[in-house]
């Protein structure tokens with residue numbers, strides 16, 4: 001559908017950008033913070049830094065928020081570190097951490113920036129992991145208690161809550177992200193998934209009870225799946241992967257039910273989770289106010305008969321490079337798309353399709369909570385980063401966002417990854433996404449000074465005028 005005129009971004013659109021605590025904060029062992037499972041991971045990919053120092057946002061949040069205010073942010077999406085608030089996950093509350101996040105939220109409010117708070121972004125407290133992690137109902141209960149503490153403390157000041165970041169990527173690519181060991185079985189993963197959904201559902205219902213003015217939603221990574229051709233078997237494969245990658249997660253979060261195709265695939269493999277009495281009622285009781293989703297690119301798949309191989313690129317598999325699975329779908333490259341320096345396909349039009357598909361299924365307002373380009377940025381002598389490639393990427397995705405808005409999709413805001421450079425999940429600081437450059441290398445913290453990239457000024461102009469700069 002081609003249009004001569006696109007609808008404008010709505011008034012009050014939430015122009016934002018995102019970070020997560022363990023990737024940005026640093027100060028990993030300060031002010032009582034307990035370790036997270038990822039801190040204890042010993043096998044970071046060679047040549048990539050760990051997360052311990054981040055980009056020191058914990059100490060420099062005022063400077064960073066001032067830069068966000070200078071860009072004109074209407075909102076900022078960040079996560080609150082569970083193991084700061086409750087160092088061992090389910091025990092004593094750490095007042096220093098409670099105070100810290102009050103300061104962060106107050107600082108944002110001072111600049112008229114709406115906080116969008118993620119409650120759990122990959123950072124399971126190590127003490128809970130040692131007791132069996134998400135396999136245990138106790139971890140789910142501990143998460144609900146943590147949420148209650150957050151709602152009591154910050155519920156009057158925070159209107160937008162996100163429960164769990166990319167639950168689907170944790171389940172599908174946990175070892176690459178570092179959240180689960182490589183030998184975790186599928187049956188275990190499906191149990192973790194189920195336990196997380198029960199926790200999430202309780203949390204959503206609790207917020208509505210405690211703070212009716214506030215809104216809450218899940219934040220999965222949704223990527224529409226294309227068939228490699230019009231061959232009917234390829235179309236079935238695409239439908240399979242849409243079910244196991246996307247709809248399983250949103251059907252549970254929004255409708256409180258298992259996607260029947262995804263469930264049948266688990267049944268076929270004998271990996272269905274155990275469902276305790278009352279769980280399905282709990283899942284049904286949760287009513288998200290919106291769907292937040294992270295979008296980087298689409299996936300393309302072909303028919304995958306047994307014995308035919310599962311993927312063209314499985315050795316590189318991560319959040320955005322599909323793995324494939326014999327009998328279900330075969331992951332293939334899409335010859336119509338370009339790629340980032342890190343091998344992620346780039347598909348702005350696929351974002352429009354993803355908006356449409358989510359909207360058609362659920363009819364809830366949408367917020368994009370991640371989208372962005374990881375690149376090897378270079379700081380030049382003029383103290384800038386000339387990241388025209390990032391501006392192009394963001395512009396194209398925002399053009400498609402405007403197309404989707406014109407198609408009738410209700411979009412509340414756009415919060416790309418990332419507000420400031422931070423440590424990638426498995427590819428170090430070299431893979432930069434921010435509007436703000438941070439002077440540090442993989443193993444040398446250097447000055448940690450902040451620099452405005454060209455994209456900083458581009459985003460500033462966009463927010464000021466509420467339209468894409470010419």
Ligand code: BGP
Nearest residue numbers: 020165166319374424425426431
């Ligand atoms: C998402 C995560 C983020 C983030 C981003 C970019 O999967 O929610 O935490 O890091 O992807 O991925 P990466 O850091 O692997 O480049």
